Amino acid sequence: MFTIGEFAALGRVSVRMLRHYDGIGLLRPxxxxxHTGYRYYRAEQLGRLHRxxxxxxxxxxxxxxxxxxDDRLDAAELRGMLRLRRAQLTDRVAADTARLAGIEARLRMLETEGRMTTRDVVLKQVPPVRIAELTGVARSYESPDIGPVIQPLYPELFRRLDAAGVRPAGPGIAWYEPAGDGDEVVVHAGVTVHVxxxxxxxxxxxxxxxxxTAATIVHHGSMDEVEATMQVLARWVExxxxxxxxxAREVYLEYCQGKPEQGVTELQLPVSRR
Known part of the structure; x- marks a missing residue:
């Protein structure tokens, strides 16, 4: 037999963990x-430890x-437990993937800082426009929260317009407004129409x-990286x-489905004198 220290080394766990497993009846020595209270384990117990x-x-x-x-679960209960765990892990992977995309976007923003200057900002009037739109609610105004909300709205908007026989008459326009007193934002995904x-x-x-009066600037590339362009616009305003x-309204001058890095978007920020 093996002492608890030897068995812990063989199983690659801590002595403290083995004592805990003993205390809850999961793996008894x-x-x-x-006389001494020392615990001893047999080699065949490694199989249970590994499980x-x-x-x-x-x-x-x-x-x-x-x-x-201990065979206290039948096969159906075990399958249900594992399916629930699979769903939890899937959600976690999706959340981590979104966080990773956000980090990558932040890194690219830092790398491109300084390439666009406030000379690229144009002050102009924006005429009224009629749009057809669908809306959703995002947790905040940050791109990682806006993206998953607005992205499915546009395909659905175009599907509904096509079903109604309505053709877009101009570019897509997205705009935002607070959903209440918190951080949530109502996302408006629209397109210019004459109906x-x-x-x-x-x-x-x-x-x-x-x-x-709107301070405007043209952003090139994915909207996941728009913060750097918005930063230039904010600096000009200040x-x-x-x-x-x-x-700011987002006017999609060139909307590239499936190739967001090729997109061209004009940001139109309403401004007034201090």
């Missing part, structure tokens, strides 16, 4: 010296691990008012004594 570790790595709790090893609301019953047809008077 083969023998305990009645404990494998099931823990799947994300099961120790209670669930014990139920599996009456009754002609497109499955979408909202709204008239965006004219913007008397340096020239203006103040932002609402959220």
């Amino acid at each position: 083969a023998a305990v010296d009645p 404990v570790i494998a099931l823990k790595d799947l994300g099961l709790t120790l209670d669930q691990v014990g139920a599996v090893l 009456d609301p009754a002609d497109a019953p499955d979408v909202a047809v709204v008239d965006l008012p004219a913007v008397p 340096e020239h004594g203006w103040r932002a008077d609402g959220y």
Whole structure:
């Protein structure tokens, strides 16, 4: 037999963990010296230890691990447990993938800082425009929160317009507004149209008012990297004594489905004098 230290080294776990497994009845030692209290384990117990570790790595709790090893779960219960864990891991992978994309976008933003200057900002009037739109709610105004909300809205918007026989009459236009007192934002995904609301019953047809004065700049590339361009726009507004008077509209001059890096977007920020 092996001492607890030797068995821990063979199983690549800590002595403390083996003591915990003993305490909860998950892996009892083969023998305990009645005088010293020392625990001893047999080689065949490594198989149970390895199964404990494998099931823990799947994300099961120790209670669930014990139920599996002691045959207290039938096959259907085990499948249900593993399917639930698979769904949890899938959600976690998706969340981590989104975080990774956000980090990559931030890195690219830092690498491109300084390439665009405030000389690229143009002050102009924006005429009123009629759009057909669908909306969704994002957790915040940050790109990692906006992207997953707005991206599915446009294909659905175009599908509904096509079903109604309505053709876009100009570029796509996205705009935003607070959803309430918190950080949530209502995302408006629209496209320019020349129709009456009754002609497109499955979408909202709204008239965006004219913007008397807008600070505008053209962003090239994916909207996941728009922060650097918005930073230039904000710096221009600050340096020239203006103040932002609402959220910027995004006018998709060139919308490249499946190739966002080729997109061209004009940011139109309403401004007024301080």
